[in-house]
Amino acid sequence: MEQPTGFVLAIDAVTRHVNSARPDAPVRPERPRTARLAPTRLAAAGVLRRLADRIQPPPVAAVPRCS
Numbered sequence: 001m002e003q004p005t006g007f008v009l010a011i012d013a014v015t016r017h018v019n020s021a022r023p024d025a026p027v028r029p030e031r032p033r034t035a036r037l038a039p040t041r042l043a044a045a046g047v048l049r050r051l052a053d054r055i056q057p058p059p060v061a062a063v064p065r066c067s
Helices: 006-021 038-054
Strands: none
Touching: none
16 A cells, blocks of 8 residues: 555544444534524625626517517
8 A cells, every 4th residue: 555544544534434423322412503694695696697797698588479
């Protein structure tokens, strides 16, 4: 093997991943997320939506042809 350190780290990561699905695995409680960034996220989403509409506008409605 050329990289024994990488091999050891990979085995450790796989072992932790496999054991995380066990029924007796430790459970970490989720921390509640604060909504302090909500206005910033909404503003960024609005800017990105407007930018996307400018880059690729909606298709023009088809006009029926007269025969």
